[in-house]
Amino acid sequence: MLGGLFPLSTAEQKAKCGSRVRGFAVQGAQSALYLIDKINKDPNILPNLTLGYAILNDCGRGKVALTRTTRLTPVMGCVRTSCSGGLVPRPFYDVAAVIGPHSSANAILVSSLLSAHGVPQVSYTASSDSLSDKTKYDYFSRVVPPDKYQTEAMIELVDFYGWSYISTLHTEGNYGSTAIRNVKKNAKQRGICIAYAKEVTRDSTEEDFDEIVRALRFFGKARAVVLFLNTFHVTRLLAAITRKNAVGEFIWIGSEAFTRGAFTGLEPAALGAFSMEIPSARVPGFEVMDSVKSIALGLHALISDHCPDHNGSRSVLKLCVNGPRLLRYIRNVSFDGYSAKTIALDDNGDLIGGYVIKQVRLADNGEYTHDVIGKWNRLSVGVELELAQIQWHARTISDNSSAIPESVCAKPCAVGEYYIQRELKCCWDCRRCRSNERLNDDTTGCFECDLLTWPDDVNYTTCVRIQPTYMRWDDPIGIGLAVLGSAGVVSMLLVTSLFLKHRNRKVIKGSSRELSSVIIIGLLIAYVTAVAFIYEPNIWSCYLNFFGFNISIAAIFAPLFIKTNRVYRIFAAAERCQVRVKLINTASQIVFAILAVLLQVGISMGTAIFYPPKDRLNTPVVTEKYVELQCDLQLEALLIPLSFNILLLLLCAVFGFLTRQLPDNFNESWYIFISVVTTIFIWIAFLPTYLVAFYAYHKAALLSLALVLNASVTLLCLFVPKLYAVYWIDEKNIKVSNFGDNIEQEMSQNSTVTATNISVISD
Structure with a gap:
């Protein structure tokens, strides 16, 4: 039997479930039931066995999810009967593994309990990096990549375009705070500086978002903004951008929450925005089906290896199938998933996969689209982009001579200039050395060249001897003096010869020869x-x-x-x-x-x-x-x-x-x-x-x-x-x-x- 936790309805106060149904959760649960039925009919998977299920509603609340999980584990205790008032053992579903829950916060609560009882858990959407800590959540696996890979993909996209100065916005809670820590870690490793970082709470007002826009403008050189916001906050941010006439001033790089629904009606403010998305979601519930199939294939491989002659015996299967053994088999499966990707888990139970990169674009017919323009895979290096398909908002590149917008605190200093480092590593001022000074080895200062030497004209890092100047034959003054002097010599030779020739003339003799x-x-x-x-x-x-x-x-x-x-x-x-x-x-x-x-x-x-x-x-x-x-x-x-x-x-x-x-x-x-x-x-x-x-x-x-x-x-x-x-x-x-x-x-x-x-x- 498989257990399943889905937020089938909304939550009410006092940890009670409401009556409003969540459509996406119902679709996910139906997908699980569909695949279980398909597996039961497939003679190649768990032959002669029928896979059961227990689908529970956690309302999206942590306390409810934890309470529901107690019904999926053999918790010791009793309940009082209503008829006789006697005590009977607490009933529970004897499940081999659990799929879900939907949110990372609930998965963290549930995983602690399931791990304590050795029940494998496979989530279909929980992506928090905290769940990769196997000292706490050793029985947790998932068919989606953890957020750390999403943040790595986002920073690699930033690095691809040479954006070294960025801002970040994140939603409060484990999802946003953990993700933004990874963003800062990856950014630091690549020499990328964070100009402005802000946490957005569920109580943030329009004035708060207007203030965020003002802050982003204050750090206007940081045009690239990494967003780890939920869909609701993305919508409110784009609305504030529109109100403040800041459309096109920033380049949004959003997480998987930056969906089409988040910017509907705000497309101009979202134009040019990038977002990461798990390569699936053609039909809601595909990840749920991959979770079910990974458990089913793990059970099939385990039973085939350890108890192939079970003959449907429940007692034999109960001894054969246990949590630690099933966990190893689940993490060893590999198959073509329904979400159009290969499902394979690493030693931590995280999906070995990647993300597709989407961009909000304006089609030739005037319609706004959210198209795939690239991909990132954790096993490859860097991002792969279809550069010809990428569009930029005209306002983003209006002050840049190239076709790619910039997001840098300071541009490289020109030849002959040295760096004056500011507080952030990515920020500096450029100053030119004096004319007789060269740059030091790390271009952070200047050294005066010795007399008779001058900085080289190429890199200004060495001092070379200056070619000395003196009066030359080919100088205008030199030519003039040479002509005058030579004419004088010739004249004197002529005068001497004439004086010798006419030395006996009166005028010559009278001049005291x-x-x-x-x-x-x-x-x-x-x-x-x-x-x-x-x-x-x-x-x-x-x-x-x-x-x-x-x-x-x-x-x-x-x-x-x-x-x-x-x-x-x-x-x-x-x-x-x-x-x-x-x-x-x-x-x-x-x-x-x-x-x-x-x-x-x-x-x-x-x-x-x-x-x-x-x-x-x-x-x-x-x-x-x-x-x-x-x-x-x-x-x-x-x-x-x-x-x-x-x-x-x-x-x-x-x-x-x-x-x-x-x-x-x-x-x-x-x-x-x-x-x-x-x-x-x-x-x-x-x-x-x-x-x-x-x-x-x-x-x-x-x-x-x-x-x-x-x-x-x-x-x-x-x-x-x-x-x-x-x-x-x-x-x-x-x-x-x-x-x-x-x-x-x-x-x-x-x-x-x-x-x-x-x-x-x-x-």
């Missing part, structure tokens, strides 16, 4: 050094630039100073009627010029000893990706040699000014004065600019440009006019005066010399 040669050498050094500044800085080029810069200026202006000084002394002596002026011959002038240049060489060498120029890498601004390869020239190393050159320049200017009004045949002094004054203006502009220049690249360019300008001014003022006179002015019309080797002879022969009668051309 020897001092002019020193000036030409200085100009060549200046132009060559200007070009040398473009080379990649190294120890040799740094020394070359340092000495070339200082010596070239000295070689240009030392002879000019000697020239102007000689002219001034001669005319000053003439005005005093002085016959002999010392040290005005060519040899003396050359010696003085060379000594002045050598003095600059000595000053430069001494400066280089104390402030040696050297090449080095420099980062002017640590937060800029810029490294200079430069000749490190300290300010003292620039100013000390430059002071001597400026002194020469000023002396040239002074004597040039004093001799500016000489007769026409001494007009070279005027050109020298113009050259020197122009050079002074160049240096007035150059020095402040150089001192305030921030980048070494610009400083090198300024030094090079200063040399080019100085040399070019001297070339234009002193040499170009002479070459013009050589080619375009008749030599007979040229009056040239020079103070050469024979000037002292001239002055010794004439005791009175004036500025108007000194006009001697030396050989």
Whole structure:
């Protein structure tokens, strides 16, 4: 005999059953009776035996279910008869196993009693995870998966879409609280965070549901909401969503209670919602039939193995069939169930099965449907979805560039950003490192790169050396200076060749060829050094630039100073009627010029000893990706040699000014004065600019440009006019005066010399 517990009617107060019939329970009971009758007629199952039954109404109440169960177990005790008042043993149904009850809460109460008496129990709907605890409910089995697998399927669906930030709502009681514990456990294992969790009670009002909607909106990034609500609460939630104009803002992932009946009339609010469902329910009562058949097949296998020759003997069968033995056989059955799935139980008596995944969709004809779009099985990995069939509410994806809605607290940080963790693991803020910082290994902070290095452009996790910058041949400034310097070198070579060719012409002889040669050498050094500044800085080029810069200026202006000084002394002596002026011959002038240049060489060498120029890498601004390869020239190393050159320049200017009004045949002094004054203006502009220049690249360019300008001014003022006179002015019309080797002879022969009668051309 089989026992059955069904909520055939509603319950009334004081644990009494009412008169209102529950249709689904009656259908379940009728399904059990139908299958029992079918088994009794089947010669292949329990042949020569008739399976009996005892169907009891528990009204869906725990106390009633527990009371009814006492009639299915041999409880010791007596009852008083109404006729004689005597005591007789309490009657009970001697059942081999029990199917039901319907709810998990009642199954927990009943299972404790049945387990105590060793009566196997197979439930058709009770899915609470608590019933998997075999230390308490060791005789309990079921043909539905426990809730823990449903929660696992729901979280795998969440994980499939990468939703790492969700909310949960659950009904009070064992069903909801146990399920939500499993949701949190599975979510934690997969790195999914719970933004908001709320328990809904049976007394929750519309205001309570409105507050739930406000809370869900407050955690609006958690668009995916896992629902373990009963059907009544699902309906009230969707109604609140509609009232608050929050339709389409959330993605519902419901349990098996999210049925078509729960959202009838509220379809727009449910559009896009997912729900889990045991793959059956084409006809109510199929699970009941599977429960009956699992017990029947277990009995058949037990009797076939242990008492095949029973011959219908009740006493033999009673000894053969016992609870522990039947339990093992029930959990070992496997058959194609009426619910269109394979019925097979694991060691805990839980169904080895899965769920179909349904979604509320809008059909082409405008009708709302609740269609199967995927499945989940506990023996497989992940969910299987028909992606092409899935629909999303337009409002759910309106702010997302992809076709899949998001439910994340924070998006991954961009390359070069680090994470600032907030309270929840799934939530963080992103901050960008400073330009010269790299990410640490776990991207939770930044480390400053060493000088001369910069974060890599790919992952910003390592520091790489910065390619140094210096003036190059292919830079616009480098090209310009190279052209100017090269043109200057070519010009000086041309001038030198022309001076040699016409060295015996009056205008050339009158310009003191020897001092002019020193000036030409200085100009060549200046132009060559200007070009040398473009080379990649190294120890040799740094020394070359340092000495070339200082010596070239000295070689240009030392002879000019000697020239102007000689002219001034001669005319000053003439005005005093002085016959002999010392040290005005060519040899003396050359010696003085060379000594002045050598003095600059000595000053430069001494400066280089104390402030040696050297090449080095420099980062002017640590937060800029810029490294200079430069000749490190300290300010003292620039100013000390430059002071001597400026002194020469000023002396040239002074004597040039004093001799500016000489007769026409001494007009070279005027050109020298113009050259020197122009050079002074160049240096007035150059020095402040150089001192305030921030980048070494610009400083090198300024030094090079200063040399080019100085040399070019001297070339234009002193040499170009002479070459013009050589080619375009008749030599007979040229009056040239020079103070050469024979000037002292001239002055010794004439005791009175004036500025108007000194006009001697030396050989």
